[in-house]
Amino acid sequence: MLVFWFAFVSLRRALATPSLRLGHGRRFVVEDDRFVKDGAPFVLRSGSVHYSRVPRAYWRDRLLRVRALGLNAVTTYVPWNLHETEPNAFDFAGAKHVGAFLDEAKDAGLLAILRVGPYMCGEWEFGGFPAWLLRENATLRTYDPAYLSYVDRYWRQLLPQFRNRLYSAGGNVVVIQLENEFGDYGDCSKNENDARYMRHLYDLATQHLGTDVIYSTVSPARNLDRASPWRDDSRVLATVDGGLAEGYAADFALQKAFNAPGHSPKMWTELWTGWYTHWVDARAANKTAEEYGSGVAAMAREPNASFSLYMAHGGTSYGYWSGANDLAPGGPTFAADVTSYDYNAPVGEAGDHTVGADGGDTFAAIRDAIAAVYGAPPDEPPAVPKRAYGAVALAEAAKLLDHVDALATCAETLPSGGAWPSMEDLGQNYGFLLYSQATPSPSPQTLAFDEESLHDRVHVFVDGELSGVPRFRPDCGASCAVDVPGGSDLRLLVENMGRINYGARAAERRDRKGLLKRVGDLDRVTCLPLDPAAVAGLPFRPLDGAATASPVFLRGVLTIDGAPADTYLDTRGLSKGIIWLNGRMLGRFWETAGPQHALYAPAPFLNSGKNDVIVLDLDGKQPPALQSRASQRWAS
Secondary structure, eight states, rough: OOHHHHHHHHHHHHHHHHHGGOOOOOOEEETTTTEETTEEEEEEEEEEOOOOOOOOGGGHHHHHHHHHOOEEEEEEOHHHHHHHTTBBOOOOOOOGGHHHHHHHHHTTTTTEEOOOOSSTTTTTGGOOOGGGGGSSSTTTTOHHHHHHHHHHHHHHGGGGGGGGGEOOOOEEEEEOOOOOSSGGGEEETTOHHHHHHHHHHHHHHHHHHHTSSSSEEEOOOGHHHHHHHOOTOOTTEEEEEOOOOSHHHHHHHHHHHHHHTOOOOOEEEEEEEOOOOOOOOOSSSOOOHHHHHHHHHHHSSTOOOOEEEEEOOOEOOOOOBBBOOOOOOSSOOOOOOOOHHHHHHHHTTSBBBOOOOOOEEEEEEHHHHHHHOOOOOOOOOOOOOOOEEEEEEEEEEGGGGGHHHHHHEEEOOOSSSSSSTTTTTOOOSSSSEEEEEEOOSSSOEEEEOTTTEEEEEEEETTTTTOOOOOEEEHHHTTOEEEEOOOOOOEEEEOOOOOOEEESHHHHHOOOOOOOOSOOTTTEEEEOHHHHHHHHHOOOOOEEEOOOOOOOOEEEEEEOOSSOBBBEEEEEOOEEEEEEEETEEEEEOOOTTOOOOEEEEEGGGOOEEEEEEEEEETTTTOSEEEEEEEEEBBOOO
């Protein structure tokens, strides 16, 4: 019996040893300022791919293209609002199954860097925060017990999914990033609540995941002290980020000076290979292929430097998920991101090679730069088929203002005094609010809007027709006004164009949506999130060709013979609005502003045979058809 007892005790001790736990004998650690994988020095060559922006059926294709760039790891954000859309209602199934994405990456031969938030930025709605947080009495991104109670509840659901996916447990996750670029907002060096917040995230993560994984933070090198309370502390690795450059040594030196001795492998967590694009920009953000190649080549030649391309593949911000930026000072306080997250990444929105500003192949430029140092990568998968299906006739219509009751999820009387409720106060996360009055005002009215109270864009309808041009938040500045004749039926349709994901307004709770102060004699507000089932259930009628300046839903059918291929729906002839395909919201369009002029419709969203296409045009444009095309259309 004594022999069996000693055997049992020895087994328990072995299982408690990190490098032997679960019998895997796998280690990914930091030693002598290097990453070390199973005893050998290792350089992480990663690329960002957001599972939330890629159809699940295409996860493997995009990951194999990352391998074909010469990369050995994938980096991804986890958007909180994707998984907890309403309080305590969690969803990690289907296209939201982040664990399955990590498994696909492992099968593709890729390690994983996991950025678990709770804040992520990423040009994603509200930086990944759920909109319902704005209804709570909580201060975001600092040590606030109310805020952290929600973080704790969420991470209790999220983090255990990764325990068996850590590299030490036989999986592929080697780095867990806490928060994101925290130094751009908080200051751990001067604000104890900020430092305490970051330490709380670490304590919570280790509670669920243990210490057999590398924990990290990221910030520009100038902000390391602001972003992390772990100077000279080996428990958390501070990493840096920034744009393509010919020399990275100075920032790596600052990183080394901050981290604990021997615990500073060179790590550039976001190497900005592309950039985001806003509505109203003159053209999509771009660089030359030569800039891509030289910048990545310089990083690859930097001795022992690990990096992650941001982005390797950008994808698409489907639905209402595109965010916005606060660019003040020096720019508008609100700049909404386009639906495409192509980012001019080397693997484009639909899996193709992107083209640089010089006409060069950005994928080839980056692949060749990496191959020159690390050897030839695996071959790419076959190209994903694209097809132009021609005209999609828009034969039926339904006016939004004629069907408010069928679309509404709330209808509330506005208070006669004090502040009006925001969209969030009304229990709505995304979409539109319609303001109206029970009885027309007998006197003329002047409706005054400004950028602090108009969030984000308003259509003013007088007797059912659009009055003037819609007012957009950045254009109002101190004030913009609309005059309304007495005795008119007045309705205001306010669009939420995406909450700010970067800038002080994101965390300071200043980007609530709707009309945030009293405007005119309005006394009623109606919630219009435009649920796909409610939209599809409207009583569409044959299009009569009569002109209108009122929001209109248009419906058509795209018929496909055989297996579907990727396509794009061109928005030429439309103004601004939304497109749904087979009950799935492809995203927002803004044809009259650009620079994006088509929405990506991937094959996994299409059917062989009939496909239901519904368009909401906010200005009442009624083109006879949409064109299906084989490529994106950007302003040139």
